[in-house]
Amino acid sequence: MRESTLRELTYLSGLAILLLVIIHLVKLSVGGFTVNTSFSQVALSLKDPAYSVTLILLLAFILTHSSLGIRRTLLDSGKSNLTVKAVLGILGVVFLIILVLGILTVW
């Protein structure tokens, strides 16, 4: 993939995160943080399909944005292409597990 495309992807995922994280934080804050993080309230929130989809999308965008950011940092630090690929490969597996865990949480 071209470097400019990756950069666009970073920006677009960043903007999507900004929008979705505002929704997430507002939902957590309105009515009181302590109330909204109680077991019953969290379980109730996760039963809402629209909110669950929002959370999964947020997680997917964050993991994409993070991967691209870590890639950029490694390249800027002068790491070889092989090192970058190896780190991103390991990171890809870890992030995939995190995404699956996230999906299982809201399922």
Next chain:
Amino acid sequence: MGTSEWFKVRGWNIERLLFALHRITGWGLTAFIVLHVLFVHQVTYGERAWNSLLSLDSTFLGRVVLLLVVVALIFHGLNGVRIMLIEFGYLLTEPKEQEYPYQVWLKNRRHRGYVLFMGILGIFLTIVAGVILL
């Protein structure tokens, strides 16, 4: 620029500080999201598991850590928008011949205005987050 360069104080200016902080907060937020997903997944193991972890969050130290995460998020978001605005040319100066010593950073009034706006909005949002969390 190597990673060690981020922490070299000599020759710093605000733009370089913002760059280093953007990277550091990015790494921090990545670590947080991994832990956050593992934490929230405990809800599937029932109320007892959830409450035992929530008791960590409920301590003063837990709330302070959450506030730091929110502050990192606010900074990363606002600075990310700044980077995008620079990339798309909205905060750049008109091209002209450079003269030594080079002091071109933040020369554009709009760029300085945005950094000021970033600071004010960042402080305001931090206070709001502090009131909600603490």
